[in-house]
Amino acid sequence: MSYLTSARILFERLSRMAALAGLYVLFATTLLVSTDVVVRKVFGVAFVGADELGGYALALATSWALSYAFFQGSHIRVNVLHMTLQPRTKAWLDVLAVLTTVVLIGILAWQIWILAFDSWTFDAVSNTPLRVPMWIPQFIFLAGVLLFLISALLVLLESLGLALRGKYEETISLIEEDEQSGEYTL
DSSP: OOOHHHHHHHHHHHHHHHHHHHHHHHHHHHHHHHHHHHHHHHHSSTTTTTHHHHHHHHHHHHHHHHHHHHHOOOOOOOOOTGSOHHHHHHHHHHHHHHHHHHHHHHHHHHHHHHHHHHHHHHBBOOOOOTTOOTTHHHHEEEEEHHHHHHHHHHHHHEEEHHHHHHHHHHHHHHHHHHHHHHHOOO
């Protein structure tokens, strides 16, 4: 097994754990918001910041699940043309799709890094009673995006190597691996 394959498998596992962590954060947020609603209705007292924390939790869970969704083939894809192509063309189109993903997510990660670093540099805080330092949720969000970027980069490198060696079926199965199996469970 190559180093790229080992690294990709490691990142698949990390992605699954990150997605599960995001799921647990969302569950805890659900409990917090539900408790806030009940306490507000019964006692007329609201928790300060429950809605703000819910927003951060949603962003965290989303970014931490991006890589897992990528490995599961759950990102939006238009297959109408793709299904009719020969394996060689299909493989290279898949490599191009992953390359596009890497470039776009790389730009996104760079911009989030700039935003988070500026927030840290200028001590930016949320405009709420919690006054959360904005760099904290921004860097946590960035962690999920970086996990996605590294995962996509590993798949790109491995699939490019396979395609260059003429192993088109392996390239296609690598990129579409879990999508074809129909397994979308955590």
